[in-house]
Amino acid sequence: MFELTLGPEEKRVRRTRRRDPVARFKPDKAAQLDAVAGCPELQVPAGHLCRDVGRWVERLDTSRVEAGYSSLGRHGYHPKRVLAVWVYASLIGLHYATEVARAMRTDAAFRLLSGGHAYSEGVxxxxRQQQEALFQDALEQTVRLAGHAGLLDAQDLAVDSVRLRAHGSTKQVRTLHRSKERLEELARQDVDALEPQARQVHAAKVHKHTEAVRLCQQRGASSVVLTSPAAALMKFPSGAGLPGHRATVAACGQQARLVVGVLLDAAAVDYGHLEDAVREARRVLLKAGMPQQACLQVAADAGYGSKADLVFAxxxxxxxxxxxxxxxxAGEPTGAGGLFGRNDFRLDAAERSVLCPAGRKMRGPLYDKAHGYDRFVGVGCDVCPLKPQCTRGRERNVTVDWDFERARASMRQRMAQPGARQRYNRRIATVEPVxxxxxxxxxxxxxxxxxxxxVKAEVLLKLLAHNLSRLITRQRLVLVLFRLS
Structure with missing residues (x-):
């Protein structure tokens, strides 16, 4: 028998292009009668929230996501419908896929948004896990829609942050300070005098805290959560120290209260976040049609009073x-224990000198090369009658970063201008309702x-739901005013 062999150029090329480039999705069955859920189109009232959500999500452009779906094989669920289901679930307080999947079996509102289908928990x-880019783009589209409706005001921006609990246990938290302390304690133990089992326990503890120090130094953080890489230990308003995430939000308009910028990290404080938040808000507003030469006006609370924030401003x-x-x-005591604070000392940036509350010129400047600031030491503190109000040590020390002080002085002058305090007071009504x-x-x-x-996709989804709720509320108010007129 003879065997015929073909060369590489003669081999049959397998078809790789799909015949129909248009993506196919499961059909809409919301108007059909279902044995379990009935007919969602007839069951859901005309003014129901889910209908408003569906109409606004329909206006969003999801073509980039749709291009990733195939026209061959088993048809998938339309991304707009899955997005509408998640937005509606967020607005009514369902945040877990298991809860939403369970509700979709019998809830007519969910079945109407999904086109008569019941999505599984895995879908x-x-x-939610794969569509972070879609949520970010949809959030920016809501800002653009608000701009077309005249709801954006670049002169009324506010920045603040909210702490969200992380999906992690406090037992999985490691702090840099505590791990270093434990390593010093373990190093002082005589390992040779321990029993074999105790040596193994000792070695395990050393490895645990060594790894914690390595992770903290690698991420440049003071704490890490082993089971949640994007989280860290932070103080919550209740006073508890728990694993959490910090979402920094830039909101626009006292009436609209729309989110125009989002940053997510695990920082313990707000310091240093102002520049990134403002630049992100400006990027989104420019995409929404704001003129390039427009000047933003931003208000932020005292948590954004660090050197980096004020120098940026x-x-x-x-x-x-x-x-x-x-x-x-200025003038109020800001030191610990009721002692004189920084505002009680008179700083002269031109002469680089400091006068203490008693009117004496302090000794200095003594430059601290390691930290980059000047240090001043009190003169005659041992005989000063104000010493009990100034320091509990031998003499009072004051450190001064002159770049920071110039930025603080500039901000004080800006806040003292007419109308500044009134505009600043609008901050709470702009960002706190978010x-x-x-x-x-x-x-x-x-x-x-x-x-x-x-984690980031989930937070973006919730803020997208907030923006859509603001657009829905505004649409309803316009309709009411139209009918009244």
């Missing part, structure tokens, strides 16, 4: 006008995932 989880005054209030007014909507109206206080990409 909902995968969609001073150096970028050409395109952004920032208002940041100090924690306390957090109230998130935590109280939606009941969203804890993230349901540990994966970093899913």
């Amino acid at each position: 909902l989880k995968r969609f 001073q150096s970028e005054a050409s395109w952004v006008d920032v208002l940041v209030a100090e924690p306390q007014a 957090f109230s909507s998130l935590e109280d109206a939606m009941g969203y206080r804890r993230v349901s995932s540990r994966l970093p990409q899913t």
Whole structure:
């Protein structure tokens, strides 16, 4: 027998292009009668929230996501319908895929949004995990839609943050300070005098804390959560120290209260976040149609009063006008234990000198090369009658970063200008309702995932739901005013 062999150029090329490039999705069966859920189109009232959600989600452009679906084989669920289901679930307080999948079996509102289909838990989880880019793009589209409706005001921006519980246990938290202390304690133990089993326990403890120190130094953080890489230990308003995430939000308009910028990290404080938040808000507003030469006006609380934040406000005054209030007014004691604070010392940047509350010129400056600031030491503190109010040590020490002090002085001058305090007071009514909507109206206080990409996608989804709820409310008010007129 003879065997015929073909060369590489003669081999049959397998078809790799699909015959129909248009993606196919499961058909809409919401108007059909179902044995379990009935007919959703007839069951859901005309003014139901889910109908408004469906109409607004339909206006969003999801073509990039749709292009990733195949036209061959088993048809998938339309991304707009899955997105509408997640948005509606967020607005009514369902944040876990298991809860949403269970509700979709019999809830007519969910079945109407899904086109008569009941999504499984896996479909909902995968969609939320993989569509971070879609949620970000949809959030920006809501800002663009608000701009077309005249709801955006670049002169009324506010920045603040909210802490969300992480999906992690406090037993999985490791702090840099505590691990270093434990390593020092373990190093002082005589390992040779221990029993074999005790040696193994000792070695395990050393490995645990050594790894914790390595992770903290690698991430540049003071704490890590082993089971949730995007989380860290932070102080919550209740006073408890728990694993959490920090979501920094830039909101626009006292009436609209729309989210125009989101940053997510595991920082313990707000310090240093102002520049990134303002630049992100400006990027989104420019995409929404704001003129390039427009000057933003941003208000932030005292948590954004670090050197990096105030220097940014001073150096970028050409395109952004920032208002940041100090924690306390000048002249009030700000030191620990009721002692004199920084505001009680008179700083002269021109001469680089400091006068203490008693009017004496302090000795210095003594430059601290390691930290980059000047240090001043009190003169005659041992005989000063104000010493009990100034220091409990031998002499009072004051450190001064002159770049920081110039930025603080510049911000004080800006806050003292006419109208600055009135505009700053609008901050609470602009950004705080966003957090109230998130935590109280939606009941969203804890993230349901540990994966970093899913955590960010989940927070973006909730803020997208907030923006859509604001557009729905505005549409209803316009309709009411139209009917009244």
